[in-house]
Amino acid sequence: MSKRMKAVFASVAVAGVGGIWAAQGGSGSLPNLFPFANEAGVLETRNTNGTALDLTGPFFQSLGTNGRTCETCHRAAQGWGTSADEIKRRFEQTQGTDPIFRTNDGSNCDHNIDTSTVGGRRKAYSLLTDKGLIRVTVDVPANAEFNVIGVLNPYGCNEPVTLSMYRRPLPTTNLRFLSTVMWDGRESSTQTGTQKITFATNPADLLADLTHQAVDATNGHAQASVPLTPAQAQAIVDFEMSLSTAQAVHFKAGPLDANGAKGGPVELSTVTTPAFFVGINDPLGGNPHGTAFTPAIFDLFSAWTGSSPSEDGGASVRRASIARGQALFNSKPILIQGVAGLNDDLNVASIPGTCGTCHDSPNVGNHSVSAPLNIGVSDSSSSLNLKYLPVIKLQNKVTGEIRTTTDPGRAMITGQWKDVGRFKGPILRGLASRAPYFHNGSADTLEDVIDFYNKRFNVGITPQEKKDLVAFLKAL
Numbered sequence: 001m002s003k004r005m006k007a008v009f010a011s012v013a014v015a016g017v018g019g020i021w022a023a024q025g026g027s028g029s030l031p032n033l034f035p036f037a038n039e040a041g042v043l044e045t046r047n048t049n050g051t052a053l054d055l056t057g058p059f060f061q062s063l064g065t066n067g068r069t070c071e072t073c074h075r076a077a078q079g080w081g082t083s084a085d086e087i088k089r090r091f092e093q094t095q096g097t098d099p100i101f102r103t104n105d106g107s108n109c110d111h112n113i114d115t116s117t118v119g120g121r122r123k124a125y126s127l128l129t130d131k132g133l134i135r136v137t138v139d140v141p142a143n144a145e146f147n148v149i150g151v152l153n154p155y156g157c158n159e160p161v162t163l164s165m166y167r168r169p170l171p172t173t174n175l176r177f178l179s180t181v182m183w184d185g186r187e188s189s190t191q192t193g194t195q196k197i198t199f200a201t202n203p204a205d206l207l208a209d210l211t212h213q214a215v216d217a218t219n220g221h222a223q224a225s226v227p228l229t230p231a232q233a234q235a236i237v238d239f240e241m242s243l244s245t246a247q248a249v250h251f252k253a254g255p256l257d258a259n260g261a262k263g264g265p266v267e268l269s270t271v272t273t274p275a276f277f278v279g280i281n282d283p284l285g286g287n288p289h290g291t292a293f294t295p296a297i298f299d300l301f302s303a304w305t306g307s308s309p310s311e312d313g314g315a316s317v318r319r320a321s322i323a324r325g326q327a328l329f330n331s332k333p334i335l336i337q338g339v340a341g342l343n344d345d346l347n348v349a350s351i352p353g354t355c356g357t358c359h360d361s362p363n364v365g366n367h368s369v370s371a372p373l374n375i376g377v378s379d380s381s382s383s384l385n386l387k388y389l390p391v392i393k394l395q396n397k398v399t400g401e402i403r404t405t406t407d408p409g410r411a412m413i414t415g416q417w418k419d420v421g422r423f424k425g426p427i428l429r430g431l432a433s434r435a436p437y438f439h440n441g442s443a444d445t446l447e448d449v450i451d452f453y454n455k456r457f458n459v460g461i462t463p464q465e466k467k468d469l470v471a472f473l474k475a476l
């Protein structure tokens, strides 16, 4: 990478993509496939509706009262999400005054805090700078099957009626593949006046949900006093829907679409309906065409299988590793046990599966049907370090059973006991740009993600397999 490019990448942190491109003499648009560096290589976005990305639309405008735009938390350089590292840099560069640092949902809690000094702000926004977490507040549903009998929030937000939960922004790209909007699906739920996403109603359901979401995000995150106009909401959804984002270059393996491979955003942008549809490749009867499930979820790097190290010194070694990682994702046996949303709903104690049983959408990796699952990421008993999160104690109104969790997830929308700790299976593209991982940022790295699965399901992943899986995930 040239020095100039490196300077560009560094300054993106504060200026945001619009500011930086304008500072380089660019106009209000970003060229398609503009290279954003990350630790693994280069990430790119393609706008399928044009040759460039318009950076002047409402997505990039301050439409509320606190200076925030959608881009405050959904940044091109971070795969249209955020990374904790970038937020930390933003804090240092602005001394904690960038609009992401606002107390409505950016601070750990919004009472008994002092944001008048840099030191005060550093403390108040520590979850944002350390883990990239936004405070999401949801009221306990009126007819919930449980009572909240205790909240131990280390930052003071202990209200049992309105729970504070801490979540990572989801990327606003590759959205045509979504089968549910938000970690807990709340923007695709009758409870919130939005629609469940189904094969029969797609894509109208998704478009309606995203429109609703854009209005909610402006009212909430940006503290708007006047809601978005329908035209503004429409422009935001059109913009989001036009984006395809993926890792394009791996520093050691080279371009991810070289030598027959199909990585990168250009190839991804060609995957549209009918190549993708809600329910595609679902292993549990959700496929509307009834086609048999294939565990071969990803085939992007099949052409690199067994690449010989002598070919081009270095790159082939890495290509072979990425291809092995893909094969492991597709085939390494995982015995799925104790996952709410699978084992309980199907009434099967053990389901022989793979990564792709849950990440079943071909070459995208999200769950192709709405299927909130509890794999244990928010459970207080998780092997992940969740010490920085609240401990929320719930009691079932009928059975008296007690559960402790750091985030009840889907249950806060449906009120159902069985939904405690359930979250959607997210899209797995552009991962290298947006650490940490999982809804609560509890996996600092992709290595940590693999360690979690290895322990949670006793997978028996060897150190070499872990390396290969991580190389593969970083190439997505």
Ligand code: HEC
Pocket (backbone or CB within 6 Å): 059, 068, 069, 070, 071, 072, 073, 074, 100, 105, 134, 136, 167, 168, 169, 170, 171, 172, 178, 180, 181, 182, 183, 184, 210, 213, 214, 215, 217, 218, 221, 222, 236
């Ligand atoms: C202060 C940070 C912040 C701002 C500003 C923000 N978002 Fe988000 N966004 C988040 C977080 C956090 C989530 C995930 C929350 C959850 O699931 O509970 C999210 C989720 C989303 C999703 C869901 C994607 C998916 O896979 O389900 C979309 C779409 C989205 N935001 C669009 C927008 C738009 C449009 C705007 C501007 C109007 C915006 N956001 C402003 C933090 C932000």
Ligand code: HEC
Pocket (backbone or CB within 6 Å): 329, 334, 336, 339, 353, 354, 355, 356, 357, 358, 359, 373, 374, 375, 377, 378, 423, 424, 425, 426, 427, 428, 431, 436, 437, 438, 439, 440, 449, 450, 453, 469, 473
């Ligand atoms: C039993 C279902 C299931 C299996 C099996 C599974 N996942 Fe997941 N995966 C999920 C769910 C659900 C989430 C979201 C969890 C959360 O954040 O609470 C997730 C999240 C992730 C994330 C984080 C993405 C992000 O944006 O934060 C990665 C990476 C991931 N999975 C990779 C894998 C890999 C690799 C395997 C195989 C070793 C695997 N998964 C196996 C269901 C599953």
